[in-house]
Amino acid sequence: MQLEKIINELSQNEKKVLIALEKLKDKASPETILEKGDLDQLVEVMNAASWLRSKKLVNIEEQVKTVYSLDAEGKRYLKEGLPEKRVLKFINEKNGFATLKDTAKVIDKNEIPIAIGWLKKNNWAQIKKDNETFLEITEDGKKALNEDSGDEKILKLLSEKDYVEINIDEIKSLLSRKKVIKEKDIVSSTISLTDLGKNILDTGFEIKDEISQLTSSIIKEEKWKNKFIRPYDIQAFAPANFGGKPHPLVNLISKIRQIFLEMGFQEIQGDFVESCFWNMDVLFIPQDHPARDMQDTLYCKNPEKIEIHDKRLIEEIALVHKNGGNTSSSGWGYEFSDREGQRALLRTHTTVNTIRFLYKNPVPPSKVFSIGRVFRKESIDATHLPEFYQIEGIVHEENTNFRQLIGVLKEFYKRMGFEKIRFRPGYFPYTEPSMEVEVFWNNKWMELGGSGIFRPEVTEPVGVKNPVLAWGLGLERLAMLKFNVKDIRSLYISDLDWLRKKSLI
Numbered sequence: 001m002q003l004e005k006i007i008n009e010l011s012q013n014e015k016k017v018l019i020a021l022e023k024l025k026d027k028a029s030p031e032t033i034l035e036k037g038d039l040d041q042l043v044e045v046m047n048a049a050s051w052l053r054s055k056k057l058v059n060i061e062e063q064v065k066t067v068y069s070l071d072a073e074g075k076r077y078l079k080e081g082l083p084e085k086r087v088l089k090f091i092n093e094k095n096g097f098a099t100l101k102d103t104a105k106v107i108d109k110n111e112i113p114i115a116i117g118w119l120k121k122n123n124w125a126q127i128k129k130d131n132e133t134f135l136e137i138t139e140d141g142k143k144a145l146n147e148d149s150g151d152e153k154i155l156k157l158l159s160e161k162d163y164v165e166i167n168i169d170e171i172k173s174l175l176s177r178k179k180v181i182k183e184k185d186i187v188s189s190t191i192s193l194t195d196l197g198k199n200i201l202d203t204g205f206e207i208k209d210e211i212s213q214l215t216s217s218i219i220k221e222e223k224w225k226n227k228f229i230r231p232y233d234i235q236a237f238a239p240a241n242f243g244g245k246p247h248p249l250v251n252l253i254s255k256i257r258q259i260f261l262e263m264g265f266q267e268i269q270g271d272f273v274e275s276c277f278w279n280m281d282v283l284f285i286p287q288d289h290p291a292r293d294m295q296d297t298l299y300c301k302n303p304e305k306i307e308i309h310d311k312r313l314i315e316e317i318a319l320v321h322k323n324g325g326n327t328s329s330s331g332w333g334y335e336f337s338d339r340e341g342q343r344a345l346l347r348t349h350t351t352v353n354t355i356r357f358l359y360k361n362p363v364p365p366s367k368v369f370s371i372g373r374v375f376r377k378e379s380i381d382a383t384h385l386p387e388f389y390q391i392e393g394i395v396h397e398e399n400t401n402f403r404q405l406i407g408v409l410k411e412f413y414k415r416m417g418f419e420k421i422r423f424r425p426g427y428f429p430y431t432e433p434s435m436e437v438e439v440f441w442n443n444k445w446m447e448l449g450g451s452g453i454f455r456p457e458v459t460e461p462v463g464v465k466n467p468v469l470a471w472g473l474g475l476e477r478l479a480m481l482k483f484n485v486k487d488i489r490s491l492y493i494s495d496l497d498w499l500r501k502k503s504l505i
Helices: 003-007 013-023 030-036 042-054 072-080 081-091 109-121 140-144 152-161 169-177 195-201 216-220 248-262 311-323 340-341 351-360 402-415 454-463 474-483 486-491 498-503
Strands: 058-070 095-099 123-127 133-137 183-191 273-275 343-347 366-375 387-396 421-425 433-441 444-454 468-476
Touching: 003 195, 003 216, 013 030, 013 042, 013 058, 013 183, 013 195, 013 433, 030 183, 030 444, 042 058, 042 152, 042 183, 072 152, 081 095, 081 123, 081 133, 081 169, 095 402, 109 123, 109 183, 109 311, 133 311, 133 474, 140 402, 152 343, 169 183, 169 366, 169 486, 195 454, 248 387, 273 340, 273 474, 311 454, 343 474, 351 387, 351 454, 387 402, 402 421, 402 444, 444 454, 468 474, 474 486
Parallel strands: none
Antiparallel strands: 058 183, 095 133, 123 133, 273 343, 366 387, 387 468, 421 433, 433 444, 444 468
16 A cells, blocks of 8 residues: 555656666666656756655765866966976977076066976976076986876866866876866766665556646646546655745834734834934933933034024023923023034934924824834944834823823733733933833843833923823844844844744744
């Protein structure tokens, strides 16, 4: 029963290869099988043999041999002669003596060292000095004039065929010369029957017209009724097929975007280049804060500054920084600098998008989020990048409260696939109260983001009177957890094997 099943699953080409091997006494090369068998192309032989090997009906042995052919310089030497042989003939014509200066007239300047080196090595000539350096022919050199050297014989041999197999010791001297000889490895195969293959042949089979692949025309015209349909082996090996798909980070961003949209949020975007005023000042970050130093923030040369046209807002922010303005805060107690606020930088967070949205839309309700790149002067290591994604969201409603913030974040992280979520108090420059979000992942608690309610010093100067719930998290940190990646740099390395095998879900 097992033999019958194997025979039924054999293709026509597989059967032809088995029959050819039987005629060729169980063993032959693919080329011989093509010549003696009933197949049209060598690729058909190799494909059929590969399938037969997977079914354990044949063995395929491969032998690698190195062959040689003439390269550009080798072809020239064959035509003009080896440099040392040309110089040797010239010395002989000069009665056995020739100066190096005269020698330069018969060969190229760059060939002189080559010729002299081989003349000395073969003991065809000696170098002597009198008033000048000259070459003197030896007895071995005189004999060499009338016979081909080993290298010359090999050059002639290689000229007769495209590729020749030669003992490495015989060709070693020519290989040491540049662009004289080319090497090539040729793989030859031998296909032989296994005991199971011989049993299949002893059982016997016939090559008949069959259907190996169903098509629409075969079904429509009912050709299948009068033909044998070859069974499919569902256990047979098939190469992995990797189709095109989004990068895992792009896919994660799409999922996060979809979750926010389903929760009733609107997406907003902003520019990479911002002013210190919107990126720092409006968020109540003092102008002498360490994060604003060149060591932490990337400032721009072009444009070097960005003017702020709302003079009223500038005055409001200046008062808030100085003494708290009309808020209940006492401020930072320093004189605000308009010039510092105009400095251009690459945004350090996406909160700048949020505060500008509130400035333009101060009347509730609103629920918005943003997913965008931010830039900081960080040293690249396993957990830090100078450019990364930040996810930001706010809820601006009347009578909103801290408990609502906890509920929104629980729902978001639950939809992201985290079952255990907890919160603990935290500190952030522009929210009060503040808290950090942690999720339980791989048997430990991991911090994933910060959140809180915008301080009055942030919201009141831009005309917002109601509480604003805010939160943010890093995309890459979330991706490292979801994809089980230990090094953040791995997310941006083009590891094709990882990208191909990473599932979409």
